[in-house]
Amino acid sequence: MGNIMALSPRTVDIAAFTGHIGIDEAGRGCLAGPVVAAAVLFAPDFSFQDVLPGLDDSKKLTAKTREKLFPAIKEAAVCWSLGLAWPEEIDRINILNATFRAMGRAVVGLRLAALPPLVIDGNHCIRPDAWQAVSRAPVPPQCAVIDGDALVPQIAAASVLAKTFRDRLMLRLDARHPGYGFAVHKGYGTKDHREAVTRLGACRLHRKTFRGVREEERQLTLF
Structure with missing residues (x-):
C-alpha cells in the first residue's frame, strides 16, 4: 500500500x-x-x-x-x-x-x-x-x-x-498541578477546565497556542 x-x-x-x-x-x-x-x-x-x-x-x-x-x-x-x-x-x-x-x-x-x-x-x-x-x-x-x-x-x-x-498519566499529573481538574477531564476543554485556566493561568502542561488556553489567559490578564 x-x-x-x-x-x-x-x-x-x-x-x-x-x-x-x-x-x-x-x-x-x-x-x-x-x-x-x-x-x-x-x-x-x-x-x-x-x-x-x-x-x-x-x-x-x-x-x-x-x-x-x-x-x-x-x-x-x-x-x-x-x-x-x-x-x-x-x-x-x-x-x-x-x-x-x-x-x-x-x-x-x-x-x-x-x-x-x-x-x-x-x-x-x-x-x-x-x-x-x-x-x-x-x-x-x-x-x-x-x-x-x-x-x-x-x-x-x-x-x-x-x-x-x-x-x-493525567491522573498522576493532576497531583503535580492541582486545581485544574486534570484527573477528571484529562486535559480536554471542559467548562470547568477553561474556568480554572482563567482563575489560575496556564501551567506548563497547557498548550499555549490552543484556542481555549490563549483566550482564558487573556481574560486573566485583564483583571
Missing part, C-alpha cells in the same frame, strides 16, 4: 491489514497534556474475537473495559510501544506534526529490524519529514483508514493502549 493512501469506511477490507502495525493516538484535541500514540503488532493468525472479545474504538468503551483490555492487549501482542509529544513540542511545530512524531516514536519503539506496513486511524499518513525527525530508516508503507479505530482491530487495540496510558 502507498505512503499516502487514505481509505473511507466503505472501501475497507479488514483482512487486508493482517500483519500490519496498528496505530492510533489519544489527546490530540486536548488543551493540556501530551498527545500519546500507540503502535501494536499482532501475529498474522491472531484471533481478535477469541482473545480480545469486546475490543472496539476506545471512545466507545467504558474506563473499566479499557482497563481490562489494556493488559490483555499487551500480553497478546507480538510487540507494542507508545510515543509522546509534549505541549512544548506541540506549540512549536503544531499539533498535527507533533502527532505524526509521536506516532513515529511509537513505531520506532517497537524495535523491529524490518517494519511491516502501518495502518493508521484517520485520513493522514505519517509525513516523511515527521518520520525523518525520529528515525533514520526509510518511511514504511502505510495506509490511513477513516474511522479505523472502529473498523480495524489493530487500530482499535492501539486506541485502547494510547487512551488508557494517557488517562493514567
